[in-house]
Amino acid sequence: MRKQIDFSCLMSIYQRDSARFLKEALNSINNQTLKANEIVLVKDGPVSLELDAILSEFQDKLPLKIISIDENRGLGHALSFGLNFISNDIVARMDADDISVSNRFEKQIDILIKNPEYDLVSSNIEEFNNVPGDLGIIKKVPEKHEDILKYSQKRSPFNHPSVVFRKQAVLNAGSYKSMLFFEDYYLWLRLIKSGRKFYNIQDPLLYFRVGNNMIGRRQGFKYALHEYNFFKSAYKEKLISLYDFINAVLIRFPLRLLPVSTLKFIYSSLLRK
Template identity: 40%
Template sequence: MKFSVLIAVYAKELPSNLRQSLDSIFNQEMPPNEVVLVEDGPITQALEQVVMDYTIMYPELKVVKLEHNVGLGLALSEGLKHCSYDIVARMDSDDLSRPERFSKQAAWMELHPETDVIGSWVDEFSDDSSKIISTRRLPETHSELLRFSRYRNPMNHPTVMFRKKAVLEAGSYRHCPLFEDYDLWVRMMQHGAKFHNLQESLLLFRLTTQLFDRRGGRLYIRQELNFQRKMYHMGHITLSRLIVNCIVRTLLRLIPNGWRKFGYLFFLRR
């Protein structure tokens, strides 16, 4: 099965993180036929050097340069247009895919043509990828994920492999700050796409203090409440679920960062 990998990078990424991420992609048991790397606006000279090094080593690396920073959703939408194959695996520029990830997901997609999106759990780490802090486990079957999606994101975005055709039929990625993937999954479910999660961790996800900072504050609350209203207007959630979601999520975003981190690691990850 031939497939592409879609990854985006922007100026604030650390060059060392990008190197590790690309190494985890190219050192797979089942390497991709193509890697589409989107530069979301101008990047640093150090990042450009990393990209140049890997384009020399791996001719299957295709670079798409965007003149301005447009945000993750629109960057991925543009990158998807450059993916040559219908099967596309997502990856983030600071995470690490386990060596068996692509082979296991591709095998599932080949045996289950009804599946449009497949993901997995993730193991989360801080500085040392050998020291796992927590694991984000998600339901397995489509019916479970459909129910789960009414109050939480049903997929770990950097773990997914999907059918490009199904993504495009739902409208592809769009500008939905902080919720680009969740927004796409809901629209795909509305269009009848089928989801599945392998019940094992196939990716190492980098947790940073900045991540928890970004998930708090009034700006995040506004973005989140806007997205909850979108789900309601799409008919994905009921009015009562909208109200409950908005109350719970607003409280979570207003508590101190340390408490929010504790809640994520010791309640939402269990």
């Protein structure tokens, strides 16, 4: 499928993003076998001169539509804001530090076009530290719709940086909302509640940059508290059952208080394949 199909790519950057990583991310978009005809990039607050220089470099290479927010409001707000400027119904997400495989958009959009009952298509992703392939760790998600629904009650059923969705379905579910660290999972549960259908491609279509401190960012009392508040909100809104809420709290909260070395072992040995 090489016929041009109108679709958008949605991104957000903020002050602490790396200019080098952003360049790699934008290059991977520019090298797609099926190219977006619109890229809405939200500047979530003031950004560095280096980031602005990268954006200027790609103005003539990509159909960038740059939207600015006066102050940093967080990813959920930035994506919700950016979605208002998207002119196509099909939207591909992309983070500012990841690298899409060259046929990612083509594969995902082909499934959406051929299967109009699907409202969101994600994929497996390959985690890396410095260069793609250096870790060889695949983060897998369930392929079929029914398995996705079951999985969603315990863990996020999609890899957020690799999702492609129908804009109207997301807007009807309330769009992205502010829920620190869990903006994506919160949206997925609301999409599920609204009766949408999903599919996860089992090929890894995106290289996900974990960095040296990914585990550290998901450890500690403060993160555990954000996680607890998310699951509490999900239960109150009837997005998960009481059993799954209690199960999440009893398992996840103690995990976040473990040493980083122990958490690294759990992530690499038990949660990744």
